[in-house]
Amino acid sequence: MLQHFDPNKDYGTPARVSENLVTLNIDGVEVTVPEGTSVLRALLKRTSTFLNCVPAITWKHSALAVSAQWKLKVAAAPCFLYHTCRKRHVCYYAEQQAGETAPQHHGAVHLRSPAGLSDLSSNGNCELQDVAGAVGLREVRYGFEGNNHLDAKKDESNPYFTFDPSKCIVCSRCVRACEEVQGTFALTIDGRGFDSKVAAGQDDGFLASDCVSCGACVQACPTSTLMENSVIERGQPEHSVVTTCAYCGVGCAFKAEMKGNEVIRMVPFKDGEANRGHSCVKGRFAFGYATHDDRVTEPMIRDSIDQPWKKVSWEEAFSFAAGRIKDIQAKYGRESVGGITSSRCTNEETYLVQKLIRAAFGNNNTDTCARVCHSPTGYGLKTTLGESAGTQTFDSVMKADMVMVIGANPTAAHPVFGSRLKRRVREGCGLIIADPRTTELVKSPHIIADHHLKLRPGTNVAFINAMAHVVITEGLEDKEFIANRCDNTAYNKWREFISEERHAPEQTEDITGIPAAEIRSAARLFAAAPNAAIFYGLGVTEHSQGSSMVMGIANLALATGNIGREGVGVNPLRGQNNVQGSCDMGSFPHELPGYQHVADDAIRGRFEASWGVTLDNEPGLRIPNMFNSAIDGTFRGMYCQGEDIAQSDPNTNHVDQALRSLDCLIVQDIFLNETAKYAHVFLPGASFLEKDGTFTNAERRINRVRQVMPPLSGMADWEVTMALSNALGYEMNYSHPSEIMDEIATLAPTFKGVSYDRLEELGSIQWPCNDAAPEGTPTMHIENFPIGLGNFAITEYVATEERSTRKFPLLLTTGRILSQYNVGAQTRRTPNQAWHDEDVLDLHISDAEMRGISDGDWVGISSRAGDTVMRARITDKVQPGVVYTTFHHPGSGANVVTTDNSDWATNCPEYKVTAVQVVKVNSPSSWQQNYQNFDDQQQDFLKQGRESVSQ
Amino acid sequence: MVKVYIPRDTTALAMGAERLAAEMAVEAKNRGADIEIVRNSSRGMFWLEPLVEVETANGRVAYGPVEAKDIDSLFDADFVNGGLSHPLCQGLTEEIPYLKKQQRLTFARAGITDPVSLEDYQAHDGFKGLKKHWKCPVRPSLMKLKTPACVAVVVLPSLPASSGRLYTMRLHRVMLRRNTSFVTPTKVTPVPSLTVWSWKLTHSC
Amino acid sequence: MTAFNEQSRQQVCDIVEEMKDLPGAMLPILHAIQDAQGYIHADAVSIIADGLAQSRAEVHGVITFYHHFRTTPPGKHTIQVCRAEACQSMGSRQLEAHVKEKLGIGFHQTSADQQVSLEPVYCLGNCACAPSIQVNDDVVGRVTPSKFDQLVDQLSTQALEVK
Incomplete structure (x- = not known):
C-alpha cells in the first residue's frame, strides 16, 4: 500500500498498515x-x-x-x-x-x-x-532565579555531535529513538524529578557508552541539546538535495543539507524506501573525506612507478593513457589489456567502463570487485532460482516469523538493516545465527538468538546439508510448494542425495562442531515458521565452496517453501553501495549487461548493433587470471576505476608482483590509494556527493544519486571514461547520465522500464522493471521463476584445502566493523578513527594463554602466503582455534596473510578461512617494513607531483 | 503463668519495645514472677507504644507508653495482677475510648493473637477460609511461590492421591515455562491437619 | 573506596544467575546485590545488563531512579532522617540540623572515619511517633537531639567492640 506523505515533515511515529x-x-x-x-x-x-x-x-x-x-x-x-x-x-x-x-x-x-x-x-x-x-509564549513566568541546570556540562566526547544538557527538556525522545529506532539502548534518564537528565551508558559520556553514533537521537531532539558539530560550527543549512549513501549495500536515502556548495550535514531521508529515515554513523556523519586534503583533483602521469608524478592537463593524460594502451595492444595483442569496474561508482559509470573495455579495448577482460565478495551469490542464485539477486525488500523482514542469519554481521556491516532486524526480533520473531563468532545478534540488549550455531570456518556446506537433511528426513518440507513450483526431477535427485545418512547432524557434528541436537532443533524451528527468511553475507560466499553454499541456502528455502512472498526469501547482504549494480551492468567477463552471456550470438548481436562494433564471443579474464597473466607477461595494461585491489584482494604479495609487472596502469580514484601507488596514469575521480546517476542496493532497488556539489576535478567519472574511450578511438557521446540509463534500458531486459523520469516519479525502482512489472518488482518469484521451476542443486561438502595443521594450527577469518568501511579509504579520513584506529587480532583466551600472549601484545600472524604483525585483543567472541581480524588499515596487512584459494565456480577468494600461526613478537614484519618504505616513497612522489607545474 | 503482651511492630520497636521485653524478662526472673511474654502486634494506639498488656480475669489491662526505666515501678505497682495504681496504667484495653468506638473487621485479630502460634491462630478462626476452599471440588492451587528457589504447596490429607499427581503435572508445566525444574519435594508438617510439600527448585538451561 | 574484587564479582554473577529468570528480575537483583554488598558497584552494572539482556544504560537508569540504591559503599552505619510532612511538623528540620552538625556531614555523605553515612528518607511509616530516624535496620521514634546523641554514642561504643 503506497501512502503518500511529506518526507520532510516529522510525523513522530511510523505509518501503520491496516485493513481496518x-x-x-x-x-x-x-x-x-x-x-x-x-x-x-x-x-x-x-x-x-x-x-x-x-x-x-x-x-x-x-x-x-x-x-x-x-x-x-x-x-x-x-x-x-x-x-x-x-x-x-x-x-x-x-x-x-x-x-x-x-x-x-x-x-x-x-x-x-x-x-x-x-x-x-x-x-x-x-x-x-x-x-x-x-502559541504566543513570550514571558518567563517563573523568572530567572532558583534552581536550574544552566551550568550542566556539555558532552563533546562524540566527534560528530555535542550534547548540551543545559538546553534539554528531558522529553525522552532521544532515549526512545535509541531504543525503538536504532535498538542499541545506549541512553537512559538518570535520576528522577528535578535532577533527572539524559545520560549515555552509565553517565560516562557518549563515546564511552554503547552509543553507535547512528544519529537517531540527534535527529529526534526537539531542542538544540543534541546537535551536529558541523551545524554548531557552520550554522544552519540553507538548501538540500536528496541522494543515496555510498557506503554499504543498504543504499540509504539521505538529504544532503547544504550551505552554498558545502555539505553541512547528512540527514536520513524519511521517504527513503531502503532506510525508512534511519542511518548509521558512516552515512550520517562520515562524509568529510569528500573534501579531505588528500583528495587528488588533477590528472597526473609518470613513465614508471619509481618516478615522481607529473601534473598534466586532462587532454595530455588521456592521450598518454590511450597511447600506452594502444602500444601494448600493438605489441602484445588485443587481449593484453583489461579493466576493473567499480562497485562504488554509479550504474552509468560502471556500464561505460565495461563498454569501453568491450568496445574500445576489443576484449572481455572486465571484472569487478564482486569477484571478491558476492560472485558466488550471482552464480548460486542464478542456478537455483534463475536470477542473480536477492528475492526480497528490506521491509519484508518485518513480516518474517523466523530469520536465519548466516555468516553476516548486519549490525556492523549493514547497520540500518541490522536495526530493522533487531526491531523485528524484539517484536517476537525467532532468530538463528550461524557464525563462528559471537556477533551482536547472538546476544545484545533485548535480543537473544534462539540458536547460535557456532560452526567451524569452512564447514558451511556440511552445516546447510545437515539442516536440509533434518527437514527432509523428518518430513518438514513444504510438499505443496515443491510439487507446484519446483523441478521434480531435480528435487527427487536432491532428495535422495540429502536423505543419505552421511548428511545427518550426528554425522556432520565432528565436521561443523555444532551439536547434532542443536541443528535438529534449529531446523525444526526454521521449517515450522510460517514465514522464514534467510539473510547471509560474505561468511557464505568467501569460501572455496561459496557457490555450493549459496545453492544449499536456496535449496533449503525452496524445500521449506520460503520463496515468493513477503517475510521469506533468500537475501544476500551485499557489501558495497553498488555491487549489485556493477554486476547488473555487465562487469563480469562472461556476461553482458543484464546477465546475458557473451557467447549467445543473438544477444551479442543486439549489443554489436547498438555499439557499432564486433564483440568477442569468448569470456575474458577474471581478476585472479589478470594477476597471473600479468606475472606471466601476457597481460600488461589495466584501467581500474574506483577500486583498491592492492589492499582488498587476497595474497598481497602476489598482487604486488602482478601490479609491478604492468606497463600501463590507469587508476581513477578520489585518493592516491594503494593501487594508485603502482599506477602510471592517475585520473581524479568524483566522490558520491559529486556524482549524478543511480546506485542499485542489495534489494535490487535503483536509487537516484543526485549531484550535491560539482566535481572537484571539473569532470564527472562518466565524462572521464567517455573522454578516454574517445582518445582510444571508440566514439562515445553522452551529454547526461540519463542518456546512458536509456541505452541500458534498451539492452538489458530487466531494466526495460527504467528511466530517470520514472525514478523521479516512483522514488526508486526494484528491478526487474519491464512491461510485466512497470513499477518494478519488490518481491521476486511470486508466481514462477525466471527459469520456470525452482531448481534443486546437489551440494556435496568438500573440505577446503586450507585447514589447520601443526604448522598453522589456527583458522583466521576476516570481517568488518561498524565505524570503518572496507579498505577504509574514506572512513580513515574521517573522525570515525575515534572508534577504530588500528586493526587488531581477536583471539580466544585459551589460544592466547597457550602462547603467552596478553591483551594488547604485538603478535605475528603467519600463513603460507605471508606474515604480518598486529596487536592482540583477547575476547570470548571467537571460539578456541579461531582468530579474527579486519582489513580496514593498509599497514596491518591482513591480506598479506590471506591466500589465493578460491571458490570453485567463481574464483571468489577464501578470505574467511586461512590457516595461521600466531606468536608474540616485538617488531613489525618485513612486509610491513617494506610497505612503509614504499608508502613513504610514493607519498613523496605524490608531493612532488602536486608541486609540479601543469604543462 | 500470666501472659504479658509487648508488641513487636515498627512503632513499638521504634520506641524501645525490644529492650523493654528483654529487661522485663530478666526482672521477672529476679523477682520470681511467673510471666510469659508474648510479642503481639500493635493494637493501633501508636501514641501509647510500647503498650504493655497483662491478661487478667476481667480482660487485658494496658500500660503505656512504657520505657525500660518503668519496669521496676510496674512490678512494684503489681502490674502482673493488673494493678491499676501505676501512673501509666490505661485501664482495660477494650475500654480505652479510642478502641472502644471502633468496629474492627480486617484488623479484628490484630494485637489479640500470638502471631507465631498456629494454635492461637486457629483458635481465632484461622484457616477457616482455606478449609472451606479445600472442601470445594477444586484442585489444589499453587499456594505460594515465595522465592525462585522454593515453592511450597499445601495439600490436605483428605484429598485423593490422584490430585497430588495432577498437581505435580501442573506445577511441572509452570516450572518448564520458567525454565526451571524441581527435585523431589520435602514434606513439612507444621500443623497436624495440613501437609505442606516444599519443592526445592533448580534452574536448568 | 573498596575495590570490586573477584569475590564481589562472583557474588554478583551468582545473584544474577539465580534470579534472572524471575519476572521483572531487575529490582530483586539490585536489592539482593545491595543487601549483600552494601551498594551497587559500577562494574556490577554490566554483569546485570548482560544477564538480563538489557543495556548498561537501562540498568543505570533504574539504579538512579530509586534513591534506595547506592553506588558508593556506605559507612559502617547508615542513618536516615525522615523529612516527610509529619516529621517536619514535629521538628525534624531542627533535628536534621543537629544531626548534620553532630556528625559533621551532609546528606548523601559518609563521615571521614567511614563510620556513618547520612541519608534523607521520605516517610518511615512511623508518623504517630514523629520525628523518626532509622539507624541501620532499626526505626527510632520521637527523636530529640539528646536522644540522637545517645544513639550515636552507642554506635561508636559498639564500633570499638572489635570482635
Whole structure:
C-alpha cells in the first residue's frame, strides 16, 4: 500500500498498515487513517503544520494508538498534551473544539525557563521554540532565579555531535529513538524529578557508552541539546538535495543539507524506501573525506612507478593513457589489456567502463570487485532460482516469523538493516545465527538468538546439508510448494542425495562442531515458521565452496517453501553501495549487461548493433587470471576505476608482483590509494556527493544519486571514461547520465522500464522493471521463476584445502566493523578513527594463554602466503582455534596473510578461512617494513607531483 | 503463668519495645514472677507504644507508653495482677475510648493473637477460609511461590492421591515455562491437619 | 573506596544467575546485590545488563531512579532522617540540623572515619511517633537531639567492640 506523505515533515511515529480504517472528525473535517495510527499522525494529516495543531513535543502522547473511541476524544474532548520538565516547565494545553469553530489554543502555557525560550536558539531548528512562538509564549513566568541546570556540562566526547544538557527538556525522545529506532539502548534518564537528565551508558559520556553514533537521537531532539558539530560550527543549512549513501549495500536515502556548495550535514531521508529515515554513523556523519586534503583533483602521469608524478592537463593524460594502451595492444595483442569496474561508482559509470573495455579495448577482460565478495551469490542464485539477486525488500523482514542469519554481521556491516532486524526480533520473531563468532545478534540488549550455531570456518556446506537433511528426513518440507513450483526431477535427485545418512547432524557434528541436537532443533524451528527468511553475507560466499553454499541456502528455502512472498526469501547482504549494480551492468567477463552471456550470438548481436562494433564471443579474464597473466607477461595494461585491489584482494604479495609487472596502469580514484601507488596514469575521480546517476542496493532497488556539489576535478567519472574511450578511438557521446540509463534500458531486459523520469516519479525502482512489472518488482518469484521451476542443486561438502595443521594450527577469518568501511579509504579520513584506529587480532583466551600472549601484545600472524604483525585483543567472541581480524588499515596487512584459494565456480577468494600461526613478537614484519618504505616513497612522489607545474 | 503482651511492630520497636521485653524478662526472673511474654502486634494506639498488656480475669489491662526505666515501678505497682495504681496504667484495653468506638473487621485479630502460634491462630478462626476452599471440588492451587528457589504447596490429607499427581503435572508445566525444574519435594508438617510439600527448585538451561 | 574484587564479582554473577529468570528480575537483583554488598558497584552494572539482556544504560537508569540504591559503599552505619510532612511538623528540620552538625556531614555523605553515612528518607511509616530516624535496620521514634546523641554514642561504643 503506497501512502503518500511529506518526507520532510516529522510525523513522530511510523505509518501503520491496516485493513481496518478509523475515521476521525477533526474540526469538522473527516480524516481516515489505518487503525493503530498515532493520534499525532492522524492530526498531522489534517493540518499543514503541526503548529496549528497539537504541540508534539512528547512522543509519549504521540505514540498513542488510534482506536475507535478516539473518534470521540479527538473530535469532542479537549486534547491535552503537557510536558513537565525540570528547568523549563512547559505545559501545553491546546484545546480542540469540535464543530464549526476553528481550533483555539489557549495560552495556558507556563514557562519556567531561566534562559528564556530565545536562548534555545538554534535558528529555526528547534521545535520547542517553534511551538512556543506558535502559541504566543513570550514571558518567563517563573523568572530567572532558583534552581536550574544552566551550568550542566556539555558532552563533546562524540566527534560528530555535542550534547548540551543545559538546553534539554528531558522529553525522552532521544532515549526512545535509541531504543525503538536504532535498538542499541545506549541512553537512559538518570535520576528522577528535578535532577533527572539524559545520560549515555552509565553517565560516562557518549563515546564511552554503547552509543553507535547512528544519529537517531540527534535527529529526534526537539531542542538544540543534541546537535551536529558541523551545524554548531557552520550554522544552519540553507538548501538540500536528496541522494543515496555510498557506503554499504543498504543504499540509504539521505538529504544532503547544504550551505552554498558545502555539505553541512547528512540527514536520513524519511521517504527513503531502503532506510525508512534511519542511518548509521558512516552515512550520517562520515562524509568529510569528500573534501579531505588528500583528495587528488588533477590528472597526473609518470613513465614508471619509481618516478615522481607529473601534473598534466586532462587532454595530455588521456592521450598518454590511450597511447600506452594502444602500444601494448600493438605489441602484445588485443587481449593484453583489461579493466576493473567499480562497485562504488554509479550504474552509468560502471556500464561505460565495461563498454569501453568491450568496445574500445576489443576484449572481455572486465571484472569487478564482486569477484571478491558476492560472485558466488550471482552464480548460486542464478542456478537455483534463475536470477542473480536477492528475492526480497528490506521491509519484508518485518513480516518474517523466523530469520536465519548466516555468516553476516548486519549490525556492523549493514547497520540500518541490522536495526530493522533487531526491531523485528524484539517484536517476537525467532532468530538463528550461524557464525563462528559471537556477533551482536547472538546476544545484545533485548535480543537473544534462539540458536547460535557456532560452526567451524569452512564447514558451511556440511552445516546447510545437515539442516536440509533434518527437514527432509523428518518430513518438514513444504510438499505443496515443491510439487507446484519446483523441478521434480531435480528435487527427487536432491532428495535422495540429502536423505543419505552421511548428511545427518550426528554425522556432520565432528565436521561443523555444532551439536547434532542443536541443528535438529534449529531446523525444526526454521521449517515450522510460517514465514522464514534467510539473510547471509560474505561468511557464505568467501569460501572455496561459496557457490555450493549459496545453492544449499536456496535449496533449503525452496524445500521449506520460503520463496515468493513477503517475510521469506533468500537475501544476500551485499557489501558495497553498488555491487549489485556493477554486476547488473555487465562487469563480469562472461556476461553482458543484464546477465546475458557473451557467447549467445543473438544477444551479442543486439549489443554489436547498438555499439557499432564486433564483440568477442569468448569470456575474458577474471581478476585472479589478470594477476597471473600479468606475472606471466601476457597481460600488461589495466584501467581500474574506483577500486583498491592492492589492499582488498587476497595474497598481497602476489598482487604486488602482478601490479609491478604492468606497463600501463590507469587508476581513477578520489585518493592516491594503494593501487594508485603502482599506477602510471592517475585520473581524479568524483566522490558520491559529486556524482549524478543511480546506485542499485542489495534489494535490487535503483536509487537516484543526485549531484550535491560539482566535481572537484571539473569532470564527472562518466565524462572521464567517455573522454578516454574517445582518445582510444571508440566514439562515445553522452551529454547526461540519463542518456546512458536509456541505452541500458534498451539492452538489458530487466531494466526495460527504467528511466530517470520514472525514478523521479516512483522514488526508486526494484528491478526487474519491464512491461510485466512497470513499477518494478519488490518481491521476486511470486508466481514462477525466471527459469520456470525452482531448481534443486546437489551440494556435496568438500573440505577446503586450507585447514589447520601443526604448522598453522589456527583458522583466521576476516570481517568488518561498524565505524570503518572496507579498505577504509574514506572512513580513515574521517573522525570515525575515534572508534577504530588500528586493526587488531581477536583471539580466544585459551589460544592466547597457550602462547603467552596478553591483551594488547604485538603478535605475528603467519600463513603460507605471508606474515604480518598486529596487536592482540583477547575476547570470548571467537571460539578456541579461531582468530579474527579486519582489513580496514593498509599497514596491518591482513591480506598479506590471506591466500589465493578460491571458490570453485567463481574464483571468489577464501578470505574467511586461512590457516595461521600466531606468536608474540616485538617488531613489525618485513612486509610491513617494506610497505612503509614504499608508502613513504610514493607519498613523496605524490608531493612532488602536486608541486609540479601543469604543462 | 500470666501472659504479658509487648508488641513487636515498627512503632513499638521504634520506641524501645525490644529492650523493654528483654529487661522485663530478666526482672521477672529476679523477682520470681511467673510471666510469659508474648510479642503481639500493635493494637493501633501508636501514641501509647510500647503498650504493655497483662491478661487478667476481667480482660487485658494496658500500660503505656512504657520505657525500660518503668519496669521496676510496674512490678512494684503489681502490674502482673493488673494493678491499676501505676501512673501509666490505661485501664482495660477494650475500654480505652479510642478502641472502644471502633468496629474492627480486617484488623479484628490484630494485637489479640500470638502471631507465631498456629494454635492461637486457629483458635481465632484461622484457616477457616482455606478449609472451606479445600472442601470445594477444586484442585489444589499453587499456594505460594515465595522465592525462585522454593515453592511450597499445601495439600490436605483428605484429598485423593490422584490430585497430588495432577498437581505435580501442573506445577511441572509452570516450572518448564520458567525454565526451571524441581527435585523431589520435602514434606513439612507444621500443623497436624495440613501437609505442606516444599519443592526445592533448580534452574536448568 | 573498596575495590570490586573477584569475590564481589562472583557474588554478583551468582545473584544474577539465580534470579534472572524471575519476572521483572531487575529490582530483586539490585536489592539482593545491595543487601549483600552494601551498594551497587559500577562494574556490577554490566554483569546485570548482560544477564538480563538489557543495556548498561537501562540498568543505570533504574539504579538512579530509586534513591534506595547506592553506588558508593556506605559507612559502617547508615542513618536516615525522615523529612516527610509529619516529621517536619514535629521538628525534624531542627533535628536534621543537629544531626548534620553532630556528625559533621551532609546528606548523601559518609563521615571521614567511614563510620556513618547520612541519608534523607521520605516517610518511615512511623508518623504517630514523629520525628523518626532509622539507624541501620532499626526505626527510632520521637527523636530529640539528646536522644540522637545517645544513639550515636552507642554506635561508636559498639564500633570499638572489635570482635
